[in-house]
Amino acid sequence: MTDVLFTSEDGCVSGVIVQRKCTDGGYILKDAVIIEFRPDGADAKSVPLKLRSPTEGVVRFKPGTKRGDKIAAGSIVCCLADCDHHIVMKDMCATCGKNLREKDGQAGVRGRTVDSAARVPMIHNVPELVVSDELAREVGDEDRQHCLSARKLVLLVDLDQTVIHSTNRQPKFDPKEHPDITQFTLYGGVHWTKLRPGTIQFFKSLSTLYEMHIVTFGQRAYADQIAQIIDPDKTLFSHRILSRDEAFSQTRKTDNLAALFPSGEEMVAIIDDRPDVWEYSDALVQLRPYKYFPDVDDINAPPNALDRNTEKPEKEKEDAAEEGAESSSARQKKEEESKENERRLPSENDEALKHVETVLRKVHAAFYRHYDETGKIRDLKIVISCLRAKTLKGCVIVLSGLVPVGMKQERSDAYRIAVKFGAEVVDRVDEKTTHVVAARWGTSKVHDARRLGVFVVSPDWLYACLELWEKAEEAPFVLTPESANPIGAPLGSNVVPDLANIPTMGKDLLTDMAHEVDEALSDEDEEEKDGEDDDDDDDEDFDDNLGAEPAWRKAAVTVTAPHIARPKIDESRVKRRLCPEALDRGYTGESNDEDDDDSDAFGGSSRKKSRRMSRGERYEEEREERREEVQEEEEEEGREADYGEDLDEDNEDEDDDEEMNDMAALLEQQLEQH
Numbered sequence: 001m002t003d004v005l006f007t008s009e010d011g012c013v014s015g016v017i018v019q020r021k022c023t024d025g026g027y028i029l030k031d032a033v034i035i036e037f038r039p040d041g042a043d044a045k046s047v048p049l050k051l052r053s054p055t056e057g058v059v060r061f062k063p064g065t066k067r068g069d070k071i072a073a074g075s076i077v078c079c080l081a082d083c084d085h086h087i088v089m090k091d092m093c094a095t096c097g098k099n100l101r102e103k104d105g106q107a108g109v110r111g112r113t114v115d116s117a118a119r120v121p122m123i124h125n126v127p128e129l130v131v132s133d134e135l136a137r138e139v140g141d142e143d144r145q146h147c148l149s150a151r152k153l154v155l156l157v158d159l160d161q162t163v164i165h166s167t168n169r170q171p172k173f174d175p176k177e178h179p180d181i182t183q184f185t186l187y188g189g190v191h192w193t194k195l196r197p198g199t200i201q202f203f204k205s206l207s208t209l210y211e212m213h214i215v216t217f218g219q220r221a222y223a224d225q226i227a228q229i230i231d232p233d234k235t236l237f238s239h240r241i242l243s244r245d246e247a248f249s250q251t252r253k254t255d256n257l258a259a260l261f262p263s264g265e266e267m268v269a270i271i272d273d274r275p276d277v278w279e280y281s282d283a284l285v286q287l288r289p290y291k292y293f294p295d296v297d298d299i300n301a302p303p304n305a306l307d308r309n310t311e312k313p314e315k316e317k318e319d320a321a322e323e324g325a326e327s328s329s330a331r332q333k334k335e336e337e338s339k340e341n342e343r344r345l346p347s348e349n350d351e352a353l354k355h356v357e358t359v360l361r362k363v364h365a366a367f368y369r370h371y372d373e374t375g376k377i378r379d380l381k382i383v384i385s386c387l388r389a390k391t392l393k394g395c396v397i398v399l400s401g402l403v404p405v406g407m408k409q410e411r412s413d414a415y416r417i418a419v420k421f422g423a424e425v426v427d428r429v430d431e432k433t434t435h436v437v438a439a440r441w442g443t444s445k446v447h448d449a450r451r452l453g454v455f456v457v458s459p460d461w462l463y464a465c466l467e468l469w470e471k472a473e474e475a476p477f478v479l480t481p482e483s484a485n486p487i488g489a490p491l492g493s494n495v496v497p498d499l500a501n502i503p504t505m506g507k508d509l510l511t512d513m514a515h516e517v518d519e520a521l522s523d524e525d526e527e528e529k530d531g532e533d534d535d536d537d538d539d540e541d542f543d544d545n546l547g548a549e550p551a552w553r554k555a556a557v558t559v560t561a562p563h564i565a566r567p568k569i570d571e572s573r574v575k576r577r578l579c580p581e582a583l584d585r586g587y588t589g590e591s592n593d594e595d596d597d598d599s600d601a602f603g604g605s606s607r608k609k610s611r612r613m614s615r616g617e618r619y620e621e622e623r624e625e626r627r628e629e630v631q632e633e634e635e636e637e638g639r640e641a642d643y644g645e646d647l648d649e650d651n652e653d654e655d656d657d658e659e660m661n662d663m664a665a666l667l668e669q670q671l672e673q674h
Contacts, residue, residue: 002055002080004034006071012039014072018048022059027083027096029056034078037071051077058083058095086132088118094129120259124213124239127246133262140263147211147267148371153364153380154261155210156253158272159218159226160298163202163353166193166226167293182229186221193229194292202353203236209364210269213240213260215253217277218300220245244300251302253277266379269363271356277302280416282381285359287352288467352467359469362387389422391469396432397423400446401439402459414459417466429454435474437462441481458483 006015015037022028036048053059057080071077087094091101120136121127131139147154160166168191173181180195203212214237216223223243231237248255254277257265270278273289291297363383370378395418402414409415409425414437418425429436429448436449436456449456461477 001082002057003076004051004053004078004080006037006051006073006075006077012073014070015039015049017065017067017069017071019067020061020065021050024061025058025095027056027058028053028080030054032056034059040070053080055080057081084132085118086135088130090128120262121246122259122262124242124246124260136259136262140261144263144267148377151368152209152211153367154268155206155212155360156215156268156270156272157212158270158274159214159216159223160300161273161289161291162271162287163196163199163230163290164193164226165196165290165292165296166191166299167296168192168299169293169296171293184225184229186225192293193226195230196290196353197348197350198353199230202357203230205357206360207236209361211240212236213242215242215256216300217244217247217250217253217302219243222300251277252279254279254281266377266381267367269360269380269384271360275416282385282420285356285363285384286466287356288463290350290352292348355468359387385420388420388469391421391465392418392423392471395423395434395471397425397462398427398429398433398436398445398449399425399438400436400443402437414462417462421465435461438479441479441483446479 018036018038020035021033028034030053032053033050034053035051037051038044038046038048060079060081062076062078065077083093083096083098085093085095085098085100088100092099118130118132120133121130122136122139123129157163168189170190171181171192175181178194180197180199182193182195184191184193206212214223214227216226218226220241220243223241227234227237227241242256242260244250246256247253248259253272257268261268265283268283270281270284271287272278272284273287275281275284275286278284289298363380366383366387367378367380370376370383397418399409399412399414399418403409403412409427415425418437423435426433429445429452431452433449433452433454436445436454437459438446438456439459446456448454455474456479457474457477458479461472461474464472464477
């Protein structure tokens with residue numbers, strides 16, 4: 001830093017400053033004029049003298065220096081400091097004009113010897129203009145004070161599927177009936193944009209309460225085009241538009257907040273349909289995604305963002321399968337009809353922005369009420385969270401079929417929404433539970449809720465509370481056996497498709513299945529009675545098959561299996577394995593020797609039931625003993641034989657019996673629940 005002393009070529013002792021020729025903080029070159037002065041006693045009409053800079057640098061005047069001040073010889077007029085490059089535009093210092101780019105380097109790469117603190121891009125649409133942190137805080141403080149004096153807050157607005165829906169597929173519509181659909185050409189392609197109902201009125205109504213900024217993942221040309229449609233006079237957004245081209249991240253919008261608001265984000269609120277790009281910020285007021293054009297999602301969705309597409313309904317899948325078997329001409333005709341239907345635009349009754357406007361007005365009132373009482377700025381994250389938590393306060397919710405397999409419940413959208421809106425989410429239904437939010441009818445949690453008289457509602461109820469910021473009435477969203485299984489959630493998150501689309505079994509279907517099982521068991525009893533006389537012959541055939549040579553070894557080696565005598569079975573040791581439901585009824589599977597006509601827990605003859613249920617166990621024990629004898633003889637004689645395939649085939653009868661028994665018990669349990 002160099003001090004500039006007052007001296008004069010005429011040797012005057014003192015003088016009076018006539019005019020400052022440079023601004024404080026400005027950069028001057030060597031021999032540049034700093035001030036003009038007149039010596040004491042000189043004529044007021046005489047030509048003033050000039051004080052020149054001995055070197056280049058940034059001028060820092062002595063505080064209070066102004067026109068008409070007297071200065072004495074040898075006194076310090078100002079100081080010349082090296083440039084700190086606080087403002088840089090396209091790698092060139094806006095103060096001194098020095099080129100800060102590294103030699104033969106790329107844009108934004110500054111030389112190693114350059115000491116510049118300019119890193120913060122504060123202008124939305126001019127990312128090349130960066131300033132230092134110190135200067136950014138000064139400007140940020142001024143902007144904050146301006147908002148407070150105007151009693152405004154800051155609102156960040158997303159575009160796609162929040163206030164508009166765009167497509168590049170030509171829709172079929174009458175421009176007179178849809179004046180809010182705008183056609184424009186961008187990057188050589190034609191686009192159509194539909195405004196969400198009430199968009200213009202929404203922005204105009206809130207313009208007196210909020211300073212609005214556009215933050216979108218669309219490109220700069222696209223963002224400017226949409227802003228021109230919404231705000232042709234540039235009175236709502238002005239230059240405050242942040243697009244993908246200026247964003248620090250292609251997947252998160254939060255990275256730019258520190259640069260846009262260097263003094264803090266306490267006065268910033270957000271409206272968007274995607275909470276993931278804001279990292280689920282508490283300052284976000286989430287909207288239901290706005291989709292108007294059929295089969296068109298967010299055309300500017302961030303890469304690798306959460307998949308919000310849902311599976312097609314089963315009906316559509318069946319239609320697609322049928323189309324594959326049709327002739328090419330019929331398939332082409334159906335495709336043309338499908339495209340024709342897609343171009344027909346639906347009618348709509350969307351009032352989401354009205355509800356959001358009400359919420360934002362409450363947020364504004366709560367913020368300035370606290371500011372007027374305390375004189376302190378309260379973070380809008382706290383204000384919004386407190387208002388949001390009142391919506392479902394006191395509700396205890398159980399989720400059923402809404403959490404994908406393998407995902408923790410805390411990471412699901414339904415859980416986040418319920419907790420943020422003040423509800424308590426638990427795992428099991430009990431007396432304290434107020435709501436069960438289920439994706440389908442027939443789950444165990446749904447039956448538990450019905451027994452306790454708890455509301456069973458669809459996921460739409462939860463999203464209605466989110467949209468209204470009020471506890472919605474349960475009646476329109478009550479889940480019934482006739483309720484359609486959801487394909488996706490209104491906010492775009494997936495309901496578990498493999499659970500939600502499983503068809504449920506009604507009481508009539510369960511009764512019919514139970515009758516079929518009883519008939520099958522009765523037929524088996526008759527066949528078993530007729531076949532008792534042939535058991536010995538079957539056992540001999542079984543012994544022969546057990547000792548037979550495998551077919552795949554006939555060509556190579558001949559193995560002679562020993563004759564295996566049929567072992568005697570002690571019937572007293574044969575026990576039937578019972579399902580838990582039968583044990584709960586007190587049924588043991590043992591027959592009553594004193595009274596053959598006694599009935600067991602299932603209403604049939606105990607002797608017949610025991611014989612029927614133990615048949616598989618008897619054969620299993622026989623096969624096990626035969627297998628042990630064969631192994632002992634092979635060890636003694638040193639023979640090797642493989643009987644695995646024959647034994648595995650014999651297990652099929654046992655598996656069928658066990659599955660039939662388990663099915664009968666399960667059907668009885670479900671009939672009792674109905």
